Amino acid sequence: MIRTTRGRSAFTKDGVGVEYRYLDVIWLDNLFLNFILNWITRKLSGNASPMWRLWCSAGVGAVYAVFLILPGFPILSRFPFKVLLSLAMLAIGFRISGFRDFMKLFGLFYGATFLLGGTAFGIYYFCNAGITVTNGAFFIRDFPLTIVIFSVVCVIVLYRWLWPLLRLRLNRHQLIYPVEVGFDGESIGTDAFLDTGNELTDPISGIPVMVVEFKQIQTLLPPEIERIFQEGREENLEYITRVMADSRWISRFRMVPYHTLGHSESLLLAFRPDRARIQADGTWTEIGEVLIGIRNQRLSGSEEYHALIQPQIIP
Template sequence: MYVYADVIILINFIMNSIILALTAYAAGISIRWKRLLTAALAGGIYALAGIMPQLAVLYGISGKFFVSVALILLAFGRKPIKTILILVGIFFVVSFILGGAVLGWLYFAQTGTPYMSGNVGGLSWINLAAGSIMAIIIVTLVARRMFSRMYRRQILYQAKFEYEGRYSEVTGMLDTGNGLYSLLGRRPVVLLAQQAAVCLLSPQAADFLNQNSPDTWLANLDKCPDTAWLARVEVLPYQAVGSRSMLLCFRPDSITVMTEYGPVKTANVLIGIYDGVFTNGGNCQALLHPALITGVNTTKEAGTCVLPGQ
């Protein structure tokens, strides 16, 4: 029997690329194609271990699990353990969906009496492509919403905002696409929903925000009677989806973010008052700047609720 190593590597490279891409899509995270294709190639090379008796340990249950973890790390980078386990789980489920779709297509496309035609496998490039397309459709239409909810639970943080003795505790989402800094002092900017922001402010400042429409806040700032708050106000240009605008910000006393590594507290930050609705719904009341937890955990990713930036 002849084993064509190049064919084995090529088939597994293609299948691994599809599985890893679907894993990223189902989890709702970004894809770095160079890393993903490198991991897919490593998985293709790993497939050759099946023809080497001395490497049989790699094809045991524990061996396959650790190889899967290695592929996830190679494809998506170092992440917290919980996130890695979720991605590995999604990787396995997508693999099962893909394998089941290919076998299902083979059974559907097979003609004649099963097991009697002498071509039990029937695996060809056409059947492989057809099964892969079925798996892509299943993951795209059914699995992504379920998996993305599982993944996003890992990138939501409880955050506590403090200003002049007042506190507001909200659920915030870490947004690695948030690149907004203050013009002076390079303070990272956190977007906070208006309803949560007014809880921090004095009655005078809160009334000013509530009684004026957001597009007139800047024009009417001189009418706000809270001069202490005005002394902390900064106005920044920012980019939202399809538009550019000016963002009303103020300096809080501190922000504390609860991470799995413990609380992270900083005063070197600005709060941008956001009058819109974050697409994550009521669970997302703030977009947290990644600089808030740099050095503690910088590897989490999030779908962007809004696109702040320079």
Template structure:
């Protein structure tokens, strides 16, 4: 009986498939959810031990894979879910091909057909070597991860996603930003570029009375006393344009600094303003801020100087 080894192998590979799906789509889901989805999927190896025939059917296996994707990434809307599921299956087939390659390279003695369908072996009587678990899994992990990293490293000249830290009173806040060449918003007085951030991503770091200011700029214009004293020198109002609407105003604040992580570079600047909007910037949570391209230029020039 090798049930424990089969379960371990299945759990590791199910988690790997979900992790690679997360990696490709840049989903900001928690890692524990990925492993929870892998654990749930690995339970299918116990299906032959149950008296229910349906648990060995193709429909049931598809149902399990759907639940794995929902557990790992959630269900926000149908398109979001279908993209997750499609990439998960793509990763599964690609990794299966890598497994065949590892099988031939390592020359295992057990039947290839059984090796390809480890989770569904009847009776669990086929031997699975610990060498395969110890060596085979890291090889497949390395090959799969590095293959998909090639897709991630393709550069998008106009727009790109980067990680950044915004510091408010020395408190770092990690965000995912979209560098958008279409964002040309400046403060007309200081000439500082303005990056746009969703209020939801910063709300827990802001005083309660300040959130209403970012939700409605008129509160700041009508009554500045609503703003905490320590924030008074940080806030300003900047005019901006929205498609179909002119003469709009946005409340901005001056952070302590912003650190950007781009192409293995760490860039830092204080010459930036952050404008808060009370709306989601990405429907699928791919990013929660829009970065003015001039911010990166300024940060690079500061680094050189």
């Protein structure tokens, strides 16, 4: 979807109308829209790609949009070039762990494109405005920024409310997934509950956090970390800093802010495992980047599960 704003009109000596489009405005408009598409893809896939890569990818797509309207480049409007652009944007914007992960991102990217583009076109249709085609690309004259913003808001609302429902299984036992976590040559296995309202991530890196009970993860932890939880000081930042000062594992642990219903915001001690995997539909799949948050309380009163995962972690 390529957006243009009002340019400048003039006439040649022969009386032929000529429209001037401002390339810098076109580039900025498409930079913003491409970033929104990348952001939606990132959220749906749970990919931990940093924001700067999303912006770089969006910039490449915006340059392509500019070349589409320049004379002498009609070949760029052909289908193979559009596919190549999508592949290049994904390669630049996301961390890809394999072919399956790449195809998942490819499908989600086009799904986000159709969703945002369809929403914007649908809203614009009711404004009874015209659409022109240049080099095989749709151009909307005087496309109001308010429609773009409203379309983005609509897509975000759909993601926030409908995406968790789409991933929700009807039977409760299908919401529980076996998981394995490995650290320092050891590993543990437990059952994790899919919490569709859980969006806990590290605010710095954006990496999703899997919450595991301390008693389940205890055997993996270094003695100094184990002592922190045994003494009930897992939220005492000053004490944790003092204990971890000389630990060789200090670079693997961090504090993640979180809050639970009825409680103010707290801190969750989390670590980066050597590996983590999840069993879904009978198949074990490696989880990409994930942090393991340690909770010193039970997560289930009936002890059906001992960990919490979010939809982004499900393959």
